[in-house]
Amino acid sequence: AQKITQTQPGMFVQEKEAVTLDCTYDTSDPSYGLFWYKQPSSGEMIFLIYQGSYDQQNATEGRYSLNFQKARKSANLVISASQLGDSAMYFCAMRDNYGQNFVFGPGTRLSVLP
Amino acid sequence: NAGVTQTPKFQVLKTGQSMTLQCAQDMNHEYMSWYRQDPGMGLRLIHYSVGAGITDQGEVPNGYNVSRSTTEDFPLRLLSAAPSQTSVYFCASRRQQYYGYTFGSGTRLTVV
Numbered sequence: 001a002q003k004i005t006q007t008q009p010g011m012f013v014q015e016k017e018a019v020t021l022d023c024t025y026d027t028s029d030p031s032y033g034l035f036w037y038k039q040p041s042s043g044e045m046i047f048l049i050y051q052g053s054y055d056q057q058n059a060t061e062g063r064y065s066l067n068f069q070k071a072r073k074s075a076n077l078v079i080s081a082s083q084l085g086d087s088a089m090y091f092c093a094m095r096d097n098y099g100q101n102f103v104f105g106p107g108t109r110l111s112v113l114p
Numbered sequence: 115n116a117g118v119t120q121t122p123k124f125q126v127l128k129t130g131q132s133m134t135l136q137c138a139q140d141m142n143h144e145y146m147s148w149y150r151q152d153p154g155m156g157l158r159l160i161h162y163s164v165g166a167g168i169t170d171q172g173e174v175p176n177g178y179n180v181s182r183s184t185t186e187d188f189p190l191r192l193l194s195a196a197p198s199q200t201s202v203y204f205c206a207s208r209r210q211q212y213y214g215y216t217f218g219s220g221t222r223l224t225v226v
Contacts, residue, residue, distance in 0.1 A: 004156075009154075033212060035214045044219050045204060045220075047215070047216070095211070098211060099213075100162075100164070104156040106154055106156045107156055
């Protein structure tokens with residue numbers, strides 16, 4: 001069975017600094033996809049970034065990048081130059097080989113300090 | 115383009131009552147799912163559908179029913195509400211199995 005682990009329940013970062021949110025996963029599928037979502041205090045779920053298991057390069061989307069280490073089964077989210085609006089819950093998620101199963105981790109609450 | 119629309123946004127039920135959470139998407143997505151979000155547990159899959167007429171159970175299906183008569187709509191029915199079903203419910207859709215989800219704004223349900 002697939003599982004996502006996010007070991008940091010809460011993180012603090014100073015405004016304009018970079019922060020890394022950890023995500024490790026467990027799967028026996030040869031092909032899978034990894035996602036990060038942001039949930040601000042307003043409650044909506046916002047897609048941030050995607051990494052396919054066969055992608056050769058780490059995914060990047062603006063200030064977000066995904067540090068994908070396949071052998072270690074980790075998919076950490078890096079946010080560069082943190083902004084106050086980055087304060088939110090962040091969820092790591094994974095879909096399986098056939099795309100049927102889509103599981104989420106417990107989330108990390110990021111607080112950006114002025 | 116409305117995306118995924120969930121109604122209602124808030125609901126209070128008494129134990130034993132039944133109700134239906136509505137979900138509609140206008141993106142012609144094949145896949146639709148219902149998740150519940152509880153503190154410290156992330157999002158857990160209740161039921162999902164890979165197309166009209168096809169549904170299957172997720173991780174926590176007990177106490178919930180779904181149907182998918184059209185591509186657009188995927189209602190979630192609570193058969194007999196229990197306090198353990200107090201949660202935030204999200205409906206989500208995606209184009210195909212390899213894509214990520216687009217989420218609705220959620221329904222906050224309290225069962226007293």
